[in-house]
Amino acid sequence: MIQLNKLSVIYNRGILTALHPTTIEFRRGEFTVLLGTSGAGKSTLLRSLNLLNTPTSGEVSVAGVCINNARALRNHRRNTAMIFQQHQLMRRQTALYNVLAGRLGYYSSLRSLLPMREVDRQLALHCLERVGLLDKALERVDCLSGGQMQRVGIARALVQQPKVLLADEPVASLDPSCAHQVMSLLQGLCAEKNMTTVVSLHQVEFAKIYAQRIVALVEGQVIFDGCVDELTDDIVKKIYSTPLLGSY
Numbered sequence: 001m002i003q004l005n006k007l008s009v010i011y012n013r014g015i016l017t018a019l020h021p022t023t024i025e026f027r028r029g030e031f032t033v034l035l036g037t038s039g040a041g042k043s044t045l046l047r048s049l050n051l052l053n054t055p056t057s058g059e060v061s062v063a064g065v066c067i068n069n070a071r072a073l074r075n076h077r078r079n080t081a082m083i084f085q086q087h088q089l090m091r092r093q094t095a096l097y098n099v100l101a102g103r104l105g106y107y108s109s110l111r112s113l114l115p116m117r118e119v120d121r122q123l124a125l126h127c128l129e130r131v132g133l134l135d136k137a138l139e140r141v142d143c144l145s146g147g148q149m150q151r152v153g154i155a156r157a158l159v160q161q162p163k164v165l166l167a168d169e170p171v172a173s174l175d176p177s178c179a180h181q182v183m184s185l186l187q188g189l190c191a192e193k194n195m196t197t198v199v200s201l202h203q204v205e206f207a208k209i210y211a212q213r214i215v216a217l218v219e220g221q222v223i224f225d226g227c228v229d230e231l232t233d234d235i236v237k238k239i240y241s242t243p244l245l246g247s248y
Contacts (some may be wrong), residue, residue, distance in 0.1 A: 001028045001196050002164065004056055007058030009044050016032040018044040020221045021058060028163075029194040033211035036239055041220035042200035043168050050080045050166060050197060061155055061194050078105040081157030083186075085165040087149045091142040095133060095152045098141055099124040102159040120159075131185060147178030154185060159194075165190065167199040171206065182212045204236055 002025065009019040019041050026032055026049070034042040047053040051060060051073060060067045067076050081102070089098045101119045116124075128134045131151040140150060150170060157165060167186060171179035183199075187210045192196040201207055207214050208228050214237045216224035216231075224235050 001063060002026045003061045003064075004045075004048065005059050005061065006143050007048055007055045007060065009048060009053050010056040017220055018053075024215065024222065024225065026164075026196050026198055029190065030212055031190045031197045031199075031210065032213045032215060033199050033207040034215050034217065035201055035204060035207045035224075036204055036217040039150075040217040040239075042202075042217055045215075045217065046198060047168055049164070050077055052082075067085055067182045068196065075214055076218045078160070079162055080164040080166060081160045081162035083150070083153050083157050083165070083168040083170050085172050087141075087153050089149060089152060089235050092140060092237045093142070094138050095128060095141055095155075096121075096124055096137040098152055099159050100158040105160065110217075123161075124155070124159050125135070127158045128152075130158060130189075131155045145178075147174055147181060150174065150178075151185070154182070154189070158189065163195060165195045165197045167197070167203070168178075169200055171201070171203075177232055179206065186210075202241075203208065204231075 004022055004025055006021045007019065008017070008021045010017050022045065034040050044053055048055060048060065051067060062076055065072065067073050095218050100116050100120060103116060125134065125137060128137050131154050133148060133151055133155065136144060136148065142153060143180060144152065170186070171182050174182060183206055186197060189195065204229060208231065211228055213227060214224065214231055215222055216235065218239055223238060224231065
């Protein structure tokens, strides 16, 4: 569904290569984990899928159509939801208010100044119910636990009704129990909604439990792309023992 064609990302005026030229496709309804250490290039690759990182070379296309103009990019981002490691929530606002923010892409700038439509409010409540937080809808986000905040972030992504779900280290700050809850929820949503789901992680144990497909990166290069059963101990050792040279 989403294809990267020889896409690269270079920072600091050509000094730092965060992602070497990469050609890869992420298929509809597939749950993919980007695996690697901090600085391996996972976030750069992930953020390139919705062009939050501007490519230095190469292109991104969806269903064979290149994302090369503002209108195509706007439509692509409307169909692509993002979940962040640090939640990126409005902490003094309610859970419901934060989830409704996921509908702003469907409003014009002027219309967004007015109250949200009732149909969107009901959709937001449904999404909170789906992540098990309907009873927290009117609570301020800064009163919630870390795991609950991350589930609010998932509900905000879900309310977009996306075709693509991207999650950047979504369990890095959570305890193991909450992390498993979040990963299980993401896996279930991928299957239920047939969403293309790409999650960046550094924990190989989570990748082995939840991924259908693993893409491993070292120093901004893809060194493995396959199913969980193909991820051997030798490949894991290569992922986690190779010295980093400053990739992001």
